[in-house]
Amino acid sequence: MCILEDRIIEIEHLIGQGRYLEARTLTQAAIENSSNIRLQQLHALALSKGGMPGQAKEFLEKVYKDHPEDAETAGILGGIYKTLFKQTENSDFAIQSRDTYLKNFTSTRNYYTGINAATMSSIAGQARKGREIAQEVIATIGEANSFWEIATLGEAYLLSKDPQKSLEHYQKARQLAGTDWGKVSSVHNQLWLISHYMNVPSDILKIFNPPAVAAFVGHMIDRPDRSSPRFPSSIEPAIKAAIKAAIRSNKIAIGYCSLACGGDILFAEAMEEEGGEVNIFLPFNKADFIRESVAFAGEHWVARFEDLMNRHAVHFVTQENYDNHSDLFSMQSKVVLGSTILRRSLIHSDAYLLSVLSDLDFSRLEGGTRDNMSLWPFQDKIINISPNNYLAASGGEASGSSGNKLITPSSSRPALYTLVIDTEKTDEWEKVEKIIRGAFEAAVVPPLACSTIEARLIIGFSTLRALWDFVLLLGKTKGINPSELRLSINGGPILLDDFHEKEIVKYKVMSGGHVDAALNEHQFSMPGICIALSPIAYELPLYKVEIELLSRVHMEKGEVVEVYKILT
Template sequence: MAEKIDQLLKRTESADLSELMSIWRSRLPEEGSGSPALFRCLGERILAHGEPLLAYDVVTAGLATWPRDTRLRQLQGLALARSGATDRANAILEDLRHEPQPAEETLGMLGRTYKDLAIAAATPDQRAQFLRQAAETYAEAYRTSGGYWSGINAATMNLLVGQTAQASELAQKVRKQCLKELKNRTGDSYWEFAALGEAALILHDLSQAAEWYSRAANEGRNRFGDLQSSRRNARLVLQHRNEDPDWIDSYLRIPGVIVFAGHMIDRPGRDTPRFPNEFEPLVAKEIRQKLDKLEPGFGFSSAACGSDILFLEAMLERGAEVSIVLPYNEEEFIRDSVEIGSDSRKWRVRFDSVVARAARVITASNQRLEIGGISYEFCNQLLLGLATIRCRQLESRLIPLAVWNQQPGDGPGGAASVVQDWRSLGHKPEIVDLAKISDDRPRLRRPDEPAATLSDLRNQSSHHHTSASENFRSRIVAILFADAVGFSKLSEPEVPRFVQHFFGAIAQLMQKFSNSIIANNTWGDGLYFVFSEIDLAGEFALQLAELAAKTDWPGKGLRAELNLRIALHAGPVYEFDDPITRRRNYSGTHVSRAARIEPITPPGQVYASEAFAALAAAGGAKNFTCDYVGQTPMAKGYGTLPTYHVRSFVSRTSPLRSG
């Protein structure tokens, strides 16, 4: 066993991101669970590559066996910090701080959380308070360890709080340390180079900073998590010096994130050719030229034959990371969107290849909704949201890219609809113009290949189910389930007071959101709401949680422990007139998915699915954020799904506890 662990450790230390993901998916770390070493190494390497959510899952799995392992707990805190869950990261690292002789890494990571809180602070006073806590924490780490990493962070924080002389003194000390380290260094020198660059910035020597950052970038190639961490500090120093913060992008560049959409290869039977088979090499060339210009490092796309697969292949050729979202189960998707026309076998082989090499493959819905193109529209929104979340993690640039013929589409789900949605949100998509390719080339359509797009597929699906469509429609909604904690302990005399005061208060809150609530119901202690707007569903959920937590229930003759568990999800559903209730109702597998989240939600909290978090990000929700909780087992054996904690952007009146 020990030999096997050593082999895996060596493999992990030199693996690229794709191989690291392969190691994790194969569950090899669990085979080596006699030691936490593999979980540590895998978590460190995945974090360095800029995948904090996956790193969090890895180290959390290790902590299930070694709950007191210091390094795993440090990495869990760092993964949360890099994913944006700053409060949770701060709590974990503060706990570690109170252990005997906290390590430099613990204090340094804790200092980072106070720095992040300062960046997100609502007022100048709050920002100053958090910066002081960051400076004190980094200074403590430097005093106790003498490590250059905590030293350079202490220097930067002192500069930001106005202690310029102290910042310069620390920067000079760190510079001497790093130069000494480099004389004897034989391995990775990324952090020494980055610290020297930051020290030069603090000392206001841009030419020296440029030299050291250039060397750091070369050493840290493709380590986007590490590059982003260094770039954030450089931006803070540049902003403080009233220099252009984008200066650092010339040296520590984080590539952009592309969200992609495009026409499929024409399906046999299409009346008007759009993307015939003979256009494939031309479209592939245009996509590659766009990518050469944009230089992306990450891509989000579906995987239909034609544009999607051409994009994914081009990205993988560049060594970029790709994530794939399928609108519904793979078997049905392949039949509908991959194995098309005379080249169906070729497209199937290429589909299998890109899926096997993808960093992640997500299935948006277990089944396709049989009415309209809503499954494809949901897939496109999910792609945009996941790409947006990735951009936020890396502080990078979101680039929408479409292969489109510049013509109006047939409705939601097609390329025209996607481009229109992107533009309505303020994005400026790059376009590979199929119409121009068609105009520049003589028509070479083969007699047996008339054509089709994803929109055509949607319409065909709709025509095949017209009897169902007459009374049903489909749409994307947000769904809320909540359960009253403590209801089962109520006595009979308390039940009327519960209905009057607990449900009555919720009814009053509903009035504020009446334009967005399109369905609601109760059963016993359960609450169910359907919303037309994702962002308003999140705001309602948080106000509902606050109402339950802050109301004086004993003053109303109820038990003090009354509270709510609240769960949110978003997805496509059927909308119909319910013949029993005679009200508009909503149903489908996504309603069931929302119901499975509520039982695993802690009392007083709001948990959400990845789909809700993604659609909130895609729509630019401003009043709340979604922090990653991890892969969480759902209720009633529904499987394990990524879960998020929804919280308000609350203005803090004082810093978090510092011990």
Template sequence: MAESAAMTGMPRNQDEWERAARALLDDGQNFLAHDVCRDGLRYFPNSFKLAIFGAIALSQTGAVDEARRLLAPVLDAILIDEGPFRRLQSSLKRAVLALDQSHSDDALEAMAELAEAMEMVRGKKLEADADAETYNALARVFREAWLASGARSDLEHCRQLFLRAFAVGGNARDGIDAAIMSVMLGDMPQAQTLAARVNDLLAHGEIDPTLTADIRYRMMATLGQAQLLLGETEAAIGTFQWAHALEGVHYGRVVSALKQIELLQQGGVPVPAELADVVKPPTVVVFTGHALDRPGEGPHFPPALEAVVRAEIAKQLDELNAQIGYSTAACGADLLFIEAMLERGAEVNVVMPFAIDDFIAEDVRYGGPRWEMRFKNALKLAASVTYATEERFLGHEMLYRFANQCLHGLATLRSGFLRTSPYLLAVWDMMPGSLVGGAGDFIDQWEDISRLRIIDLDNLLTQNPELCPDGPAMPNLDFGGAADDDEEGQGRVIRSMLFCDIAGYSKLKEEHIPDFLDFLSRLKDGLAASGIEPKSINTWGDAIFVVMDKATPMAEYALTMQEVVARLGVEMKDRLTNPLTLRISLHAGPVFEAIDPIRNNKNFYGSHINRAARLEPVTVIGHVYATQQFVAVLTAEQSAMRTEAVNNGAPFEDKYISEYVGVLSLAKDFGKQTVYHLRRRSLGENAMPAAMETVVPAMLEAADNSGITETPATSVGSVLETVARMMERSETEPPKRKGGRKSKTPTAHDVISLADGETLHWPGT
């Protein structure tokens, strides 16, 4: 386990443990927060706050089933189980009908059943004691669980919690959420009843003009959704047009409204086509461009052409209404794009192909001090700076191509969350023989020509001959060898890697080793059935290391491995008393491929091997996790496969979902890594919005959803403190078991003790 407490020293009391867990959740350190909760509960087993934080951390790592189990005590405390009351109603009806048969066995049986039913409801009440914020927060947790699992029980819990939030707080947003969940459950009458109440709350009052644009937009979007549910399509269009006219609305609010509309449409609610032009997602633009000419080169992009190129880039961004951009940051077109995006107030995300000092030396400094200063300013103002690799350049051009893959994948992944597709804007001289990772190479890899915009450098030079007296450069027709051959010759290549640890191996005794070897043999057979052949595979005891050329077959291999082991756990439970499960981590990056001087076989070396290995020990057992680089490459590959299938008239379905987890501190002080949870897309989930939001932002927004009267955003702590107080109160009134016997109120430690069983594993156990 990562030494979670070492970050700030060992917490001394319960409050410090709880604050440490909450701070880690706020910081996106979900795995560490999870470890802190587990460790803290060993000292303070009655801290339900730690139990709840731990469940939230689990849900954010993609371990939905485990999180659902850990939230069960919270639901038991604040949700009323209506089952006993319904049984009492049924038993009473049967008993009344049996009154005329006082001497029959049926009558006696009916009366006995009635007595048992009455005993089950003794001490129970139909009113739950929780506030709207608590209901709202937990409803959002179960909505994310439903979006990930498709389980109807999660959807029913979600609706029930939103209904209770609406009943307690009267907030319009809770009402519309409950209505939409009712639509997804097929309960249209209740959905329309709720929509009518929301409409009454919002349609007949004035919206305070002093509220922020985001709050007013959210309120109007809520009203528009209610009008759609009531069949008032013209009124809904007018409401959304009114919301669209607001200035300063963050695109996240628009995307949120778009998701709600999509759910309504999936539930069979008529949605007018005109709304597509009113509720529009933000435009995402990926950029690739020619660098400024180096001394003695060109002319491709002479310095004198800077103002002309800048104007063309600004023009294209205006036409696209660009709001989010992805680019590298070489001097020349890249930095002009970044500056143009910043000038229009748009979001910029920079991907660095390798170590920053090497990048400055290779791609910035030759332009002069002015360009170096602009580069540093661009990175300072960027919304994010991501490294395809933090290692040195070492003269390997293929790192530029890898950076392009990361750009492509990250932009596509983000666009999918925002319900759109990215554009590629390129500043290119239209000449063949492009460098590996250059603009022409990126264009060759871009699959959707309809979303490609090219600024022709050659044409700009022709239109401005005074800026380039020598005319455009002649095309380079010497293509040289294939890029893959170049990579192989250099010994440094881009590969996908899998590290796997078999949890439970250390508990095996000597007499179990033959069974373990049989387990490995069956695992091999199960993997062979997938038809995927790794480029390299190696084992060390309970560790497995796999290397492949591409990310897509590696994803399939990893998920198949997980599924085979789950099946073997059932088949071999009589032979392996301690069930064997897997920790699996995936990564992609540049590695050195060479013949091992000792073993004389192909092997792989470099820091990215270590990075893949350091991710595996600190993840949740039974799930597959991947680095941002792997997910970016996988997304780019899937996008290309989709376009190829469409062009050939063939069907294509995305097989995988990558859910953002957060930033994970790697084992052995190996730095931090952005991590995603990888799973298969469930049946029918193509039409379902991906659950990309994390749970903590949902908790933070719980108090925002107040309909007409908006309240300030609350903190994670203030929401969960309510739950904790409620759980403390519940200890004074223990719940009843069947038959009326009192049961001991479960402590948080009782919940966490599931970690020692077969149904739940915590990191490090």
């Protein structure tokens, strides 16, 4: 019994951390040998939160039939029906959600299931029933103290057609939420859902308007040997003040950036000083990044870098060495932009691209900077702060040319986007692989490399756009059954060998740490679903590809990988 209890606690912990795939693996094994109802509930939760609410519904309905009086099962099943309603807009799911939530509320008097029963009634077109349940919720809570109690009363009074009391409670809840954007976005998303089915006063909607999100790109502080100034240290205070002004005027409270000396660090510090959330991305290992992008400007910049690293969330595109591969910077920039768009879609807010680029650099935007910024889908929300506006006061003249020498990479190790494909029908793999390889000729941009490793095909593309176009092509290829394929998207620096100049696919051998990681993380793939692994998954929204978090997974070396399901 003790072993079972420990396993249940472990699974609850995994679900609480968003590690749904790991939780599902444990529950799947456990329910084969036990009919414990808590294990069954957790299995349904892991399925639903892990992107499979349909399977969760089928599983838990059988459990609920055997335990119709169990309030916890009813509450979980109500949530699954609600998820299915959001996905399909089928009112039958709204009614089923309301009924199961209501049964839970009647039994437990839990205000959470009560308010959900009231809201789902209103959404299903049964406003009178919704008001009745909402009034019961108000009576159940009584004197509210916590954020969630007060926010629930705001929703209950809204459903009861008492906008003034609703407004008062929502205002109080917003004050308690402060800068907890998780709470703010949760209430906003609920109000956003309700507003599609009943009138929500604008003064209530705007209380929980989510903060704007911003991605940042910009120049580093000038190197000591730069012949003409572009971003000298003398204008640093003025640039930081301008960044702060842009943050305030556009109500930006969530930022994504790298952490090079100059613009990046100034943006991160400004966000921090304004009480915002900072998310940092580095293109390769920390020591190399400091050497290439921070240390040349002086030890005080290194100290500021370290301080920010210690206080905020940091993500590495790769932990490998730099080795003069500048394409890693481009990959990182796209991940920063895509992460910002993804966050915007999750909280339904505005997204800005804030830059610090000289007039010349901003107008011509050559190479990677131009290509990356052109991907930004909200061209009317690009704010550039030009150092030129401050150079005259400091006695310098603007220059767009860095004067840096072109550095040759130390090895043939481009940053590639990888697609791993296999099928559960191993007896048909040779036939399937031949068809996939034949599709290379029809690709708009063919892959650069391809290898077969242990009955899995790993294909390397120079851009994520080219990879995604190929995935779409496979779905239309004769002889391919997409429901039988398992596909996973990853990426990073890849070692290439066995060059064939005259063939469509130039390299036949792919190796290195990122190949090993891509093959290992392919274990999370499922038939008929294309998944993408972080941080490369964050870039997909740049190409209008919708993704949904399936799970967070703790790998053997301690790193956390997020697994996304592609919805498009």
